[in-house]
Amino acid sequence: MHHTLLAVPLTSTTPPLDEQCAEALRGGAEIIELRVDAMDDLAAVEAFLKAPRACPIILTIRSSAEGGGWDGDDAARIALIERLGLLQPGFIDVELATWERSANLRQKIELVAARERPSARPGAVSTDRERNTLILSHHDFRETPRDLAAVFDRLEAGGAPIIKAAFAARDAADAVRVLEQLHTRAARVSLVALAMGDAGLASRVLARKLGAFLTFAAPRRGAESAPGQPSLDDFRRLYGWDRLDVRTRVFGVVGWPLAHSRSPHVHNAAIAAAGVNGVYLPLPVRPDWEDFSAFMDLVDRSPWLDLDGLSITIPHKEHALRWLHERNSPVSAIVTACGSVNTLTRTPGGWRGDNTDALAVIAALRTCPALALPPTPPHAPEPPTDTQTESAATAPAAALDPLVGRRALVLGAGGAARAAAVALRACGCRITICNRDGERARRLAEALGADRRDWSERDAIEADIIVQCTSVGMWPRVEDSPISARRLHAGCVVLDTVYNPPETRLLREARQAGAHVVSGVEMFLAQAEAQFQLWHARPAPAGAMRAALNPPPGPG
Ligand code: NAP
Numbered sequence: 001m002h003h004t005l006l007a008v009p010l011t012s013t014t015p016p017l018d019e020q021c022a023e024a025l026r027g028g029a030e031i032i033e034l035r036v037d038a039m040d041d042l043a044a045v046e047a048f049l050k051a052p053r054a055c056p057i058i059l060t061i062r063s064s065a066e067g068g069g070w071d072g073d074d075a076a077r078i079a080l081i082e083r084l085g086l087l088q089p090g091f092i093d094v095e096l097a098t099w100e101r102s103a104n105l106r107q108k109i110e111l112v113a114a115r116e117r118p119s120a121r122p123g124a125v126s127t128d129r130e131r132n133t134l135i136l137s138h139h140d141f142r143e144t145p146r147d148l149a150a151v152f153d154r155l156e157a158g159g160a161p162i163i164k165a166a167f168a169a170r171d172a173a174d175a176v177r178v179l180e181q182l183h184t185r186a187a188r189v190s191l192v193a194l195a196m197g198d199a200g201l202a203s204r205v206l207a208r209k210l211g212a213f214l215t216f217a218a219p220r221r222g223a224e225s226a227p228g229q230p231s232l233d234d235f236r237r238l239y240g241w242d243r244l245d246v247r248t249r250v251f252g253v254v255g256w257p258l259a260h261s262r263s264p265h266v267h268n269a270a271i272a273a274a275g276v277n278g279v280y281l282p283l284p285v286r287p288d289w290e291d292f293s294a295f296m297d298l299v300d301r302s303p304w305l306d307l308d309g310l311s312i313t314i315p316h317k318e319h320a321l322r323w324l325h326e327r328n329s330p331v332s333a334i335v336t337a338c339g340s341v342n343t344l345t346r347t348p349g350g351w352r353g354d355n356t357d358a359l360a361v362i363a364a365l366r367t368c369p370a371l372a373l374p375p376t377p378p379h380a381p382e383p384p385t386d387t388q389t390e391s392a393a394t395a396p397a398a399a400l401d402p403l404v405g406r407r408a409l410v411l412g413a414g415g416a417a418r419a420a421a422v423a424l425r426a427c428g429c430r431i432t433i434c435n436r437d438g439e440r441a442r443r444l445a446e447a448l449g450a451d452r453r454d455w456s457e458r459d460a461i462e463a464d465i466i467v468q469c470t471s472v473g474m475w476p477r478v479e480d481s482p483i484s485a486r487r488l489h490a491g492c493v494v495l496d497t498v499y500n501p502p503e504t505r506l507l508r509e510a511r512q513a514g515a516h517v518v519s520g521v522e523m524f525l526a527q528a529e530a531q532f533q534l535w536h537a538r539p540a541p542a543g544a545m546r547a548a549l550n551p552p553p554g555p556g
Contacts, residue, residue: 002211004207004208004213004214004215005030005031005209005213005214005215006026006028006029006030006031006214006215006217006232006241007029007030007031007032007033007058007214007215007216007217007379008024008029008031008032008033008216008217008218008219008232008243009032009033009034009035009060009216009218009225010024010032010033010034010035010219011035011038011039011223011225012038012039013039013040013041013044013045014041016044016048016283016475017034017044017045017048018048018051018053019285020055020219021048021054021055022054023219024232024463025054025055025218026241027219027220027232027233027236028232028235028236028241028487028518029055029217029219029232029494030055031055031056031057031058031090031091031214032055032056032057032058032062032393033057033058033093033216033225034048034049034057034059034060034062034089035060035062035068035069035225036059036061036080036084037060037061037062037063037068037070037492038068038069038225038455042080042257045084046084046087049084049087049088049089050087050298054089056089056090057089057090057091057338058090058091058092058093058135059081059084059089059091059092059093059132059232060087060092060093061077061080061081061086061365062093062095062139062251063077063095063097063098063387065095065097065138066095066097066137066138066141066381067139067141067226068319069442073100074105074345076455077098077359078098078105078108078109079108081094081108081109081112081113081431082108082111082112083107085111085112085113085131085132086112088257088458089132090132090133090164091132091133091134091135091162092109092112092113092132092133092134092135092139092527093107093137093164094109094113094134094135094136095136095137095139096136096137096138096154096155096158097138099136099158099160100158101431104479109134111131111228112131112132112187113131113132113133113134113423114131114132114133114134114161115134115159115161116161124518132361133161133162134160134161134162135160135162135163135164135192136158136160136163136164136215137152137155137164137165137166137192138155138164138165138166139165139166139167140165140166140167141166141168141196141231142168143167143168143170144167144168144169144170144174144177144178145167148167148177148178148180148181150182151165152181152185152191152193153166153428155191156185156189157466158226160356161190162189162191162192162213163189163190163191163192164191164192164193164194165178165181165191165192165193165194166192166194166196166226167194167195167196167200167202167545168195168197168200168227169196169197169199169200169228170199170286170430171256171284171285171286171291171295171296172199172202172252172254172283172284172285173285173294173295174195174199174200175195175199175200175201175202175203175283176202176295176298176299176302176305177195177298178193178194178195178200179193179202179203179206179210179279179305180302180304181193182203182207182210182211182212183210183304183305186210186211186212187211190213191212191213192207192213192214192215192224193207193212194210194215194216194227196226196227196228197227198227198228198258198259198282198284199228199230199284201230201281201316201482202250202252202281202283203281204216204228204229204230204278205230205233205235205239205241205244205279205281206250206281206305208241208242208244208245208308209244209245209246209250210246211246215235216229217229217230217231217232217234217235218230218231218232219231220232221233221234222531227328228297231420232405235527237249237346238264238265238268238283239264239268239279240271240272240279240508243272243277244279244535245277247277247306248277248278248279248306249276249277249278249279249306249308250279250281250305250306250308251267251271251278251279251280251281251306251307251308251310251311251535252264252280252281252282252283252307252310252311253280253281253282253283253308253310253311253312253313254283254284254285254292254295254310254311254312254313254316254320255284255313255314255315256284256285256286256287256314256315256316257280257284257318258283258284258312258313260500260546261281261282261313262500262524263280263311263313263528264281264282265548265549266279266478266524266525266528266545266548266549267311267531267532267545268280268548269541269544269548269550270528270532270540270541270544270548272544273541273543273544273545274532274536274538274541275538276293276536278308278536283295283310285316286379287315287316289319289322289394292316292319292320292323293319293322293323295520296320296323296351300351300512303476307346308345308346308535309343309344309346309531309534309535310343310344311342311343311528311531312341312342312344313342314415317340317341317415318339318340319417320341320342320344320353321335321340321341321353321415322340322342323330324344324351324352324353326350327350329350329351329352329353329370330349330352330353331352331353331354332352332353332354332355333481334354334355334358334359334422334423335353335354335448337358337417337422337426338355338357338415338418340355340415340416340418341353341354342353342354342355342356342357342527342531343354343356343530345533345534345535354534355419355531356526356527356528356530356531356534357415357416357419357420357523358377358419358420358422358423358426359423359469359525359526359527359530360523360524360525360526360527360530361419361420361423361424361495361497361523362403362424362427363421363522363523363526363530364519364520364522364526365403365465365467365493365495365518365522367518367522368493368516368518369492370493370516371402371403371465372402373400373401373402374400401427401428402429403424403427403428403429404427404429405428405429405430405431406428406429406464406465407429407430407432407463407464407465408421408424408430408431408432408464408465408466408467409431409432409434409463409465409466409467410424410431410432410433410434410450410462410467410469411434411435411457411458411466411468411469411470411482411483412435412468412470413435413437413440413441413444414440414445414469414470415468416469416497417433417435417444417469417470420443420467420469420497421433421444421448421450422448424446424467425449425450429465429523430451431445431447431448431450431451432445432450432451432452432453432461432463433445433450433451433453434452434453434454434455434457434458434461435455435470436455436470438452438454438455441453441455453510458482458483459483459484459486459487460487463492464491464492464493465492465493465494465495466492466493466494466495467495467497467511468482468483468494468495468496468497468504468506469497470482470496471498472498472506473496473498473504473505473506474498475499475500475501478501478504478505479505480505481504481505481506481509482506485509485513488509488510488513489514489515490513490514490515491511491514491515491516492513492516493515493516493517493518494506494507494510494515494516494517494518495517495518495520495522495523496517496518496519496520497520497523498520499520499521499523499524499549500521500522502519502520503517503519504520507519518547521549524549525542525545525546525549526542528544528545529542532545
């Protein structure tokens with residue numbers, strides 16, 4: 001079976017190359033790229049190449065025209081490739097543009113880099129004087145062009161045993177298009193196909209599933225040689241690199257921006273703990289409906305990707321519902337009530353939409369002993385599912401539900417507020433909506449048959465439960481709170497949906513006032529656990545998910 005190598009580029013001669021190489025190998029690297037264009041101590045490079053070594057080396061002297069540090073002329077660059085190539089690194093990377101420039105350059109490169117594959121396996125160290133293997137490469141730091149196939153066709157026509165192309169990704173759709181080239185070509189040619197930047201991460205991680213020759217990893221965080229390159233540690237610990245194979249199912253979170261999302265940590269930890277063959281990736285998709293719709297259409301017609309489930313976050317939750325509606329795809333009753341989708345699941349009949357935020361609000365509130373459901377007697381009816389929430393309040397056990405009849409104040413009128421209000425109403429609460437934009441509050445209150453109060457009155461509204469659904473108090477503005485500490489009192493339950501920081505100023509003040517407090521962490525975990533169950537048809541490993549979330553107050 002094909003094995004995709006984990007490659008670490010080295011871009012400096014300090015600390016000494018042999019030490020850097022040893023550190024990379026300890027971290028799981030299998031091949032090293034020497035970016036000689038970024039190194040100023042050539043004597044150190046030569047000494048390193050002459051010494052015995054434990055892994056193959058890719059020799060790269062990247063021109064500035066393709067994002068490298070070599071400003072000199074091509075003749076001097078090719079002369080250096082020849083000189084260092086004689087030291088038998090194993091692989092030599094040359095840009096296609098350089099290769100195509102003249103027969104004379106090609107002849108010189110071919111003196112040290114063969115267009116046939118060497119007899120040795122790529123992972124084995126060659127000891128004879130056979131020539132290195134040629135990698136023909138192409139880099140585009142501006143865009144991922146529309147006609148990607150044409151770029152790869154040109155690379156293939158160069159006749160090298162290995163081809164490599166890297167493109168700046170605009171969003172995750174570009175990563176999928178690059179992966180499509182891997183999917184269609186990997187069986188006949190060794191190739192590396194990468195989308196660069198945060199939006200391209202999927203192309204780097206799924207390189208293994210789709211049979212790339214290698215993927216690049218930074219030796220550690222902060223030491224990337226190209227934008228969006230994960231560290232060795234991220235590849236192996238976060239994305240479970242060693243477990244990925246051709247059958248790996250793919251999941252991810254779609255939103256914009258996603259740089260601080262904890263969902264990959266939580267879902268990948270759950271996947272690892274449950275022993276599922278899967279991986280969960282950040283898939284940044286630009287904010288407009290057209291971008292979302294184009295991304296979903298692309299993944300929908302790419303079954304080879306095995307993309308089976310998506311978390312949907314800001315600003316695409318309503319876009320996801322529209323996309324499903326336009327395809328007459330099924331949505332759960334709670335999705336219709338919430339008007340938004342936070343979970344997409346691929347089923348044999350197409351994509352299905354769910355909203356696990358609404359259930360998560362109730363699950364989070366239930367962690368407060370005062371609102372927990374009494375134990376279910378043996379042979380009692382099953383608790384209501386998400387499709388039955390409309391009737392939950394009137395179910396026979398409802399009279400025992402401590403939520404029934406409670407006065408709930410929902411602060412906010414966005415997606416989270418709507419989900420909270422829908423769920424609380426279904427549980428029999430009496431709801432008041434209060435939002436900075438009064439018109440938005442009026443529309444939501446009308447839709448749900450709830451009360452509405454002006455934002456200026458928020459400190460005077462009597463409530464047993466406060467569910468804070470605005471973004472006030474979120475990192476970095478952690479000293480903001482939407483309501484005055486004076487109005488918080490013992491006996492009141494306060495759920496802040498904000499989960500970074502885990503304890504907001506509102507929760508701190510509520511706790512000091514003797515109220516029961518529930519962190520947005522509980523809601524976040526509950527919605528993620530519900531997603532896990534939808535996708536993997538088994539109980540979520542809650543402990544592993546909680547341990548992975550553990551968000552320090554800060555950017556992520
Ligand atoms: P949204 O649709 O954009 O709504 C944002 C809400 O915040 C609106 O009601 C907005 O009021 C209000 N707001 C923003 N800045 C404000 C300010 N300075 N003063 C007063 N109100 C302000 O976003 P969303 O999806 O509902 O998310 C809202 C919050 O819920 C976020 O903090 C998010 O992290 C949290 N959330 C948590 C979870 C979880 O699992 N824990 C899940 C989903 C959401 P206007 O209408 O007046 O602009």
